[in-house]
Amino acid sequence: MIRLYNxxxxxxxxxxxxxxxxxxxxxxxxxxxxxxxxxxxxxxxxFDVLKRLFEAEGYSVTYASNYTDVDDKIINRAIExxxxxxxxxxxxxxxxxELRKSLNTETPDITPRVTMTMEEIIxxxxxxxxxxxxxxxxxxxYFAVDSVKNYGELSHQKLDELVAGAxxxxxxxxxxxxDFALWKKTDKGIKWSSPWGEGRPGWHTECVVMINNNLGEKxxxxxxxxxxxxxxxxxxxxxxxxCHHNDLANYWLHNAMVNIDGEKMSKSLGNTLWAKDVxxxxxxxxxxxxxxxxxxxKELNFSExxxxxxxxxxxxxxxxxxxxxxxxxxxxxxEKDIYEEKLYRDFLDAMDDDMNTPNAYAVIFxxxxxxxxxxxxxxxxxxxxxxxxxSVEKMLNVLGIIVDKVILNEEDKEIFEMWNEAxxxxxxxxxxxxxxxxxxxxxx
Numbered sequence: 065m066i067r068l069y070n071x072x073x074x075x076x077x078x079x080x081x082x083x084x085x086x087x088x089x090x091x092x093x094x095x096x097x098x099x100x101x102x103x104x105x106x107x108x109x110x111f112d113v114l115k116r117l118f119e120a121e122g123y124s125v126t127y128a129s130n131y132t133d134v135d136d137k138i139i140n141r142a143i144e145x146x147x148x149x150x151x152x153x154x155x156x157x158x159x160x161x162e163l164r165k166s167l168n169t170e171t172p173d174i175t176p177r178v179t180m181t182m183e184e185i186i187x188x189x190x191x192x193x194x195x196x197x198x199x200x201x202x203x204x205x206y207f208a209v210d211s212v213k214n215y216g217e218l219s220h221q222k223l224d225e226l227v228a229g230a231x232x233x234x235x236x237x238x239x240x241x242x243d244f245a246l247w248k249k250t251d252k253g254i255k256w257s258s259p260w261g262e263g264r265p266g267w268h269t270e271c272v273v274m275i276n277n278n279l280g281e282k283x284x285x286x287x288x289x290x291x292x293x294x295x296x297x298x299x300x301x302x303x304x305x306x307c308h309h310n311d312l313a314n315y316w317l318h319n320a321m322v323n324i325d326g327e328k329m330s331k332s333l334g335n336t337l338w339a340k341d342v343x344x345x346x347x348x349x350x351x352x353x354x355x356x357x358x359x360x361x362k363e364l365n366f367s368e369x370x371x372x373x374x375x376x377x378x379x380x381x382x383x384x385x386x387x388x389x390x391x392x393x394x395x396x397x398x399e400k401d402i403y404e405e406k407l408y409r410d411f412l413d414a415m416d417d418d419m420n421t422p423n424a425y426a427v428i429f430x431x432x433x434x435x436x437x438x439x440x441x442x443x444x445x446x447x448x449x450x451x452x453x454x455s456v457e458k459m460l461n462v463l464g465i466i467v468d469k470v471i472l473n474e475e476d477k478e479i480f481e482m483w484n485e486a487x488x489x490x491x492x493x494x495x496x497x498x499x500x501x502x503x504x505x506x507x508x
Contacts, residue, residue, distance in 0.1 A: 065078050065079065065416065066078075066079040066117065066118070066121060066416045067079060067416060067417055067418055068285075068315055068317060068418055068419075069317070069361060069418045070314075070315050070316060070317075071218065071293060071316040071317065071318050072217065072218050072315075072316045074220070076417075076418050077315070079284075079315065080314075081123070081284050082282065082283075082284055082314065085122070085123055085124060086123060086124045086125070086126070087118050087123050087124070087125045087126070087284050087285065088125075088126050088128075088279045088280070088283040088284050088285070089111065089114070089115065089125060089126070089127050089128070089283065089284060089285040089286075089287065090127075090128045090129070090130075090271070090274075090275050090279060090283055090285070090286050090287070090313070091107055091111045091127070091128075091129045091172075091286075091287040091288055092107075092129070092130065092271055092287075092288035092289075092292055092296070092297075093129040093130040093131050093132065093160075093175070094131065094132065094156075094160055095132040095135045095137060095138070095267075096131050096132065096133055096138065096152070096153045096155075096156035096157050096160065097135060097137040097138045097140075097141045097152060097153075097156060098137075098141075098156060099156065099159055099338050099339070099340060100159070100160055100163055100338070100339045100340070101329065101336050101337060101338055101339060102322055102329070102337040102338070102339045102342050102366060103289070103321060103322040103329055104339060105163065105167060105339040105342075105351075105355075106289070106319055106321075106322055106355060106360075106364060107287065107288055107289050107319050108163075108164065108167060108169050109167060109169065109351075109352055109355045109356065109464065110287075110319045110355075110360045110419075111127070111129075111287050111317075112167075112169040112170055112464055113356060113419065113421075113462065113463060113464060114285075114287075114317070114419060115127050115170060116170070116461070116462045116463075116464060117412075117415050117416070117419065117462055120412060120415075120458075120461075120462050121412065121416070125173075126173050126174070126279065127170075127172045127173050127174070128172055128173065128174035128175070128176065128274070128275070128278050128279055129172040129174075129175060130175065130176045130177065130178070130270070130271060130274050131153070131157050131160070131175060131176070131177045131178070132178055132267065132270060133149070133150075133153035133157070133177050133178050133179050134149070134178045134179055134254065134264050134265065134270075135267070136253075138152050138153060139252060139253030139254065142253065143253070148254075149253060149254045150179070150254075153177075153179075157177075159340070162340070163339055163340055163343070166340065166343045166344075166348060167339075167343060167348060167351065167352065167464075168348050168352065168464050168465075168466055169464065174278045174279075176274040176277065176278055178265065178270045178274070179254075181270070181273055181274050181277055182256050182265070184273050184276075184277050185265045185269060185270060185273045186247075186256070186258050186259070186265075188269065188272070188273045188276075188303075188307060189205055189246045189247055189258075189265070189269060190259060191307050192207065192246065192303065192306055192307055193205060195306065195307070196208075196211065197211040197212070197303075197306035197307070198246055199239070200260050201237045201238070202237070202249065203247075203249030203260050203261040203263060204245060204247060204248055204249050204260070204263075205245070205246045205247035205260055206238055206239075206243040206244065206245055206246065207243055207244050207245075207246050207268075207269075207299070207302065207303060207306075208239060208240065208243055209223060209240055209242045209243055209244070209302060210223065210239075210240055211306060212302045212305050212306050214301075214305065215298070215302050216298065217301065218293065218294070218297055218298045218301050218316060219293050219294035219295075219297075219298045221294065221298075223242065244266060244268055244295065244299055245266035245268075246265065246266045246268075246269045246303075247260055247263050247264075247265055247266060247269075248263050248264055248265070248266060249261055249262070249263045250262070250263050250264055267296065268295070268296055268299035268300060268303070269303060271296075271300055272300045272303050272304055272307075272312065275300075275312065276304075276308070281304075281308045281310060281312075282310055282311060282312065282313070282314070283312070283313050283314075284313065284314055284315060285313060285314070285315045285316075285317060286300075286312060286313035286315070286316050286317070287316070287317040287318065287319075288318060288319075289318065289319055289321065290318045290319065290320050290321060291321065292318070293316075293318050297316065300312055318361070319360045319361065320360065320361055320362050320363045320364065321363055321364075322363070322364050322365075322366060323363055323364070323365045323366070324337060324365075324366050324367070325365070325366070325367045326365060326367065337366060342366075346371065348466060349378060349382075349465050349466055350371070350374060350375055350378055352463065352464050352465055353374050353377065353378045353463070353465060354366070354370060354371060354374035356421040356425075356463050357370075357373075357374055357377070357421065357422070357425065358421070358422070359418075359419070359420060359421060359422060360419055360421070361418075377425075378465075380429070380432065381428060381429075381432055381456065381460070382467070384432050384435050384436050384439065385435075385453055385456060385457065385467060386470050387439055388435060388439065388449050388450075388452070388453040389453070389469055389470035389471075390470055390472065390480070390507065391439060391444060391446075391449060392446060392449060392450060392453070393470070393471070393472040393476075393477070394472070394477060394480055394481075395444070395446050397446045397450060399450070400447075400450065402447065402450065402451050402454070403451050403454040403455040403458060404431065404451045404452055404454075404455040407427060407430070407431045407434075407452075407455050408455045408458055408459065410427045410430075411424050411427040411428065411459045411462075412462075414426070414427055415462060421463070424459070424463075427459070428456060428459050428460070431452055431455055431456050431459070432456065434452055435449065435452040435453065435456070438452065470507065472507070476502075476505065476507060479498050479501050479502055479505075480498075480502065480507075482494070482498050483495060483498035483499055483502065486498060
């Protein structure tokens with residue numbers, strides 16, 4: 065059984081879906097005014113792995129992740145560049161989609177956009193006003209946080225004891241300093257007509273409505289980065305409770321942040337790493353291996369040391385798979401529907417324990433150890449080599465690691481045969497020549 069840490073209860077809980085055999089999952093997507101940094105990429109990988117895990121365990125998954133294409137930052141970028149907000153949004157949505165591909169993440173089944181959900185957002189806000197959970201001040205609409213009993217239950221804070229430094233709008237007109245905007249009156253940039261005049265929605269309302277609109281009033285899993293837990297997700301919980309009188313999600317999952325050389329990534333420190341540059345420099349597989357090398361609820365550090373360690377670990381895994389492919393090809397082995405079921409089950413059991421990737425990696429290394437031992441034998445058990453190779457590939461597939469199969473043509477096989485014959489005959493000059501040919505072909 066899959067067990068997940070629920071940020072709301074602060075416990076690891078057995079996962080019980082609303083619909084048997086199916087998972088509805090929503091992960092907060094980006095505000096599309098700039099390229100994604102490596103911190104933005106972590107939830108992409110974390111929740112892609114979670115989706116793959118559910119699928120490996122036999123669940124069907126509907127995965128939704130939005131694009132916030134209405135925001136002050138988008139408007140300001142459009143003004144700076146002399147283009148429309150739509151053009152800005154489309155540019156960075158396309159970049160984000162390219163990043164998904166480069167990270168080998170499965171495309172979400174649903175990718176709603178705020179601009180395409182405006183009618184429903186306005187209706188949702190109106191319902192909150194009508195029920196007394198929100199109020200208007202001169203064209204702005206605010207949610208009254210003290211209108212719901214359990215505000216703060218997700219982030220485990222009491223309203224009168226909320227931490228200093230939370231993102232609170234300073235507005236003397238608000239009834240409570242923690243009340244947050246549902247609708248903003250504006251005369252700058254893109255805007256829509258509403259019962260309160262022209263404006264645009266507040267960030268915290270958009271995701272609630274897109275969840276309700278695409279997945280229903282209650283979902284299995286809501287996820288995102290730890291930085292979204294308060295106030296964004298807390299405010300989503302409050303609005304859903306106020307409008308529909310139910311919990312928005314049964315399980316809340318939050319991944320920890322990314323550090324650069326042990327320091328928090330920030331514009332002020334000038335240490336921001338753009339995700340597309342990281343993937344280009346490190347490769348898809350190395351980026352994903354590094355990201356999953358640390359438990360998703362622990363901070364991930366990008367440094368020369370952690371990158372070098374990840375690179376060595378990944379080579380330790382992938383090189384034996386390549387050797388196995390070559391041995392199987394030279395032995396003219398015919399593929400079968402077999403794998404090491406216990407090892408694969410051990411891997412899934414580790415992953416089922418709140419996505420414990422470090423423990424899952426240990427199972428991969430054990431499988432590789434057994435594979436290396438068999439590859440060194442003079443009389444190779446081809447069935448065992450194949451079972452181990454397939455098992456590791458199945459494990460890596462859950463982690464989103466791409467395994468390229470080595471395929472030998474007849475010429476390749478002939479060169480290997482001549483190389484081995486030359487080595488047996490101690491014809492080192494010929495052996496070196498054949499070895500050079502194999503290196504050129506990328507086979508050794």
